[in-house]
Amino acid sequence: MSEIFAAKELTKTFGHGKHVVEAVKQVSFSLQEREVVTIVGESGSGKSTLARMVLGLLPITSGQMTFQGQDVTHLKDRAAYWRDVQAVFQDPFSSFNQFFTVRRLLHRSLRLLHADVGRERLEESLQYVGLTGPDVLDRYPHQLSGGQRQRIMIARALMLRPKLLVADEATSMLDASLRVNILNVLTDLRDELGMTVLFITHDIGQACYVADRVLVMENGLMVEQGSTDDVIFNPQHEYTQRLLSDVPKLHQAS
Amino acid sequence: MSRLVNAEHLRASYHTPDGREVTAVDGVSVHIDEGEVLGIAGESGSGKSTLGAILSLTARPPLYVDSGSLEIDGQTQALDGSSKIPRTWRGSVVSLLPQGAMNSISPTMRVRDLVVDVMRAHNRSVTKDEALDRARDRLASLDLPTRVLDAYPHQLSGGMKQRTVTIISTLLNPRLLIADEPTSALDVTSQKALIDMLLQMLEQKIMSGVIFITHDLPVLRTVSNRIAVMYAGKIVEVGDAEELTTAPRHPYSAALLSSVLVPEPAYRKMRVYGIPGAPPNLAHPPSGCRFHPRCGLVMDECHTEEPPHVGDQLRFSKCFWALKNPGQSVPLKAVTASSLSETDTVVEDDDDTTSRPDDEPSEVPA
Numbered sequence: 001m002s003e004i005f006a007a008k009e010l011t012k013t014f015g016h017g018k019h020v021v022e023a024v025k026q027v028s029f030s031l032q033e034r035e036v037v038t039i040v041g042e043s044g045s046g047k048s049t050l051a052r053m054v055l056g057l058l059p060i061t062s063g064q065m066t067f068q069g070q071d072v073t074h075l076k077d078r079a080a081y082w083r084d085v086q087a088v089f090q091d092p093f094s095s096f097n098q099f100f101t102v103r104r105l106l107h108r109s110l111r112l113l114h115a116d117v118g119r120e121r122l123e124e125s126l127q128y129v130g131l132t133g134p135d136v137l138d139r140y141p142h143q144l145s146g147g148q149r150q151r152i153m154i155a156r157a158l159m160l161r162p163k164l165l166v167a168d169e170a171t172s173m174l175d176a177s178l179r180v181n182i183l184n185v186l187t188d189l190r191d192e193l194g195m196t197v198l199f200i201t202h203d204i205g206q207a208c209y210v211a212d213r214v215l216v217m218e219n220g221l222m223v224e225q226g227s228t229d230d231v232i233f234n235p236q237h238e239y240t241q242r243l244l245s246d247v248p249k250l251h252q253a254s
Numbered sequence: 255m256s257r258l259v260n261a262e263h264l265r266a267s268y269h270t271p272d273g274r275e276v277t278a279v280d281g282v283s284v285h286i287d288e289g290e291v292l293g294i295a296g297e298s299g300s301g302k303s304t305l306g307a308i309l310s311l312t313a314r315p316p317l318y319v320d321s322g323s324l325e326i327d328g329q330t331q332a333l334d335g336s337s338k339i340p341r342t343w344r345g346s347v348v349s350l351l352p353q354g355a356m357n358s359i360s361p362t363m364r365v366r367d368l369v370v371d372v373m374r375a376h377n378r379s380v381t382k383d384e385a386l387d388r389a390r391d392r393l394a395s396l397d398l399p400t401r402v403l404d405a406y407p408h409q410l411s412g413g414m415k416q417r418t419v420t421i422i423s424t425l426l427n428p429r430l431l432i433a434d435e436p437t438s439a440l441d442v443t444s445q446k447a448l449i450d451m452l453l454q455m456l457e458q459k460i461m462s463g464v465i466f467i468t469h470d471l472p473v474l475r476t477v478s479n480r481i482a483v484m485y486a487g488k489i490v491e492v493g494d495a496e497e498l499t500t501a502p503r504h505p506y507s508a509a510l511l512s513s514v515l516v517p518e519p520a521y522r523k524m525r526v527y528g529i530p531g532a533p534p535n536l537a538h539p540p541s542g543c544r545f546h547p548r549c550g551l552v553m554d555e556c557h558t559e560e561p562p563h564v565g566d567q568l569r570f571s572k573c574f575w576a577l578k579n580p581g582q583s584v585p586l587k588a589v590t591a592s593s594l595s596e597t598d599t600v601v602e603d604d605d606d607t608t609s610r611p612d613d614e615p616s617e618v619p620a
């Protein structure tokens with residue numbers, strides 16, 4: 001295994017003076033190739049901010065990032081970076097251009113690929129998320145349900161076969177069956193193509209199922225990180241323990 | 255307990271620009287008793303949000319209500335396109351907390367401005383102070399700080415934002431609140447706080463009934479009295495929350511339940527399979543039972559005939575298997591026979607869940 005991504009003491013502050021928000025504070029972590037790593041933590045703890053920095057979408061206040069050994073703290077060629085690093089964003093209601101059909105949205109991403117390969121990938125990716133082209137390609141975002149939009153975003157990211165996929169609450173609006181199918185696709189693509197996945201979720205069940213390692217954020221800080229077995233079944237930090245104790249149960253007894 | 259809501263024979267379609275009709279809710283009836291939380295789960299795209307729009311009287315083109323009636327507290331309202339719906343019903347009799355609401359508040363508006371807007375939209379003669387007083391009282395009665403009124407949306411945590419929009423959408427004391435995926439974007443701690451608040455509101459009779467839509471079955475079991483499961487525009491099973499989650503009587507419910515990922519050591523090692531096959535396109539749904547192409551218990555009649563309603567209004571399953579096996583729960587292993595055979599049931603007996611051999615075929619049910 002080799003390291004594909006590393007973050008050193010990443011910090012992000014918003015605003016000035018009295019209104020300053022330290023959303024991410026001195027966070028360090030690394031991702032190994034073929035690893036599925038989950039970030040969990042309360043709402044507002046800085047997970048999405050961290051993800052947006054990893055994606056080069058937010059200027060970094062301080063700290064350093066490397067991708068495949070290259071410094072990517074201040075990206076010069078973002079288009080090139082995004083060929084390898086793809087994202088699925090948290091809110092499928094806002095991350096769509098409302099005036100584009102699904103076809104146009106997906107084709108924009110396909111420009112990077114050869115036409116034949118593109119067509120094949122498009123079909124394949126839609127199939128991964130339980131959709132078919134004729135059913136959805138000519139629709140506008142408002143003609144899709146919440147979960148269908150989320151699935152389009154996942155298909156779009158997978159089409160490009162990224163080396164690193166950053167998925168921010170990407171499965172929150174999917175039913176349990178689709179969700180597990182898509183998680184299986186992600187781990188299969190990891191196995192087949194060596195994809196690395198940074199998976200942000202509040203669902204401890206999903207984290208437990210897919211993740212090799214779990215990172216826990218509280219209030220901008222990374223308070224615990226370790227193997228999934230350690231973090232979920234033997235949490236050390238008091239915050240992680242509390243987070244886990246609130247998990248709702250499917251059955252009373254268990 | 256007395257009946258709060260009788261919604262009968264709801265049917266609604268989206269009219270697409272190319273002239274097709276997509277019937278997203280097809281012959282659905284919903285019954286809710288006073289003080290009850292009815293949970294709705296179901297497939298993505300099965301019509302849950304559409305059902306929410308119909309019941310909250312917020313259906314607007316391209317969504318057209320073809321038929322149906324809504325009775326709340328003995329007052330009946332026809333819902334089809336030709337009936338005029340009194341303005342006063344919206345917000346004060348039924349209120350909707352839409353999917354994604356917490357992220358659609360304008361970032362330049364303070365919570366207080368939103369409160370005034372919402373109250374005024376309903377009743378022009380309400381003064382600013384009256385509106386804010388009402389909101390302050392409400393926050394106080396739910397043990398929340400009144401200073402959120404002065405905040406901008408981005409200054410609130412996700413959990414606080416969601417509780418705030420919930421409070422705003424119930425300022426008019428609706429009899430029925432429809433909450434569409436209110437917890438999907440929240441961490442478990444904030445989820446719990448929101449659920450506790452909703453139950454507190456029911457207790458204080460701020461509203462008398464709640465429809466709670468989510469994909470999170472453990473959350474649904476915690477919050478609901480009864481659960482309804484939707485598939486392809488229809489409700490396929492309704493039952494007591496505890497009973498439905500432990501002993502489902504419809505193969506689709508059983509299949510959903512068997513896909514739930516539980517944070518337990520066994521789930522680290524096995525491969526859980528979702529339901530094979532793709533969800534149907536509502537523009538041309540399968541004949542007979544709409545689940546038949548994916549059902550492990552499918553019989554001849556399922557291909558062509560509408561499945562029977564087995565049970566009463568408050569607990570039923572629409573299924574031929576249920577008709578032949580009255581009162582029985584679906585054997586989980588049989589449901590998605592092709593996919594679950596190698597793992598084990600993941601709902602009933604955790605003890606004998608076998609771990610997945612590493613050489614398990616890596617293909618995914620498409």
Ligand SMILES: Nc1ncnc2c1ncn2[C@@H]1O[C@H](COP(=O)(O)OP(=O)(O)OP(=O)(O)O)[C@@H](O)[C@H]1O
Pocket residue numbers: 014015021022023041042043044045046047048049050090408409410411412413439440441
């Ligand atoms: N553009 C911004 N301007 C000011 N503050 C911001 C901005 N974006 C995020 N924040 C703040 O940074 C903090 C972290 O937010 P972030 O969205 O990263 O949290 P999160 O862990 O993703 O939460 P959630 O689980 O709700 O998605 C929050 O306090 C948020 O209000």
Ligand SMILES: Nc1ncnc2c1ncn2[C@@H]1O[C@H](COP(=O)(O)OP(=O)(O)OP(=O)(O)O)[C@@H](O)[C@H]1O
Pocket residue numbers: 142143144145146147148173268269270276278296297298299300301302303304305316353536
């Ligand atoms: N404007 C539209 N035109 C055509 N079809 C539509 C339109 N809006 C929604 N639909 C379709 O209607 C069906 C029901 O959508 P709805 O939003 O009610 O689903 P849902 O059960 O809430 O799904 P989710 O769990 O993904 O939010 C979906 O299959 C969707 O594709």
Ligand code: SF4
Pocket residue numbers: 504505506543544545546547549550551552553556561572573574575576
């Ligand atoms: S047994 Fe028949 S009616 Fe019941 S869910 Fe399966 S296909 Fe539908």
Ligand SMILES: [Mg+2]
Pocket residue numbers: 047048049090168
């Ligand atoms: Mg976030």
Ligand SMILES: [Mg+2]
Pocket residue numbers: 145146147302303304353434
């Ligand atoms: Mg919906």
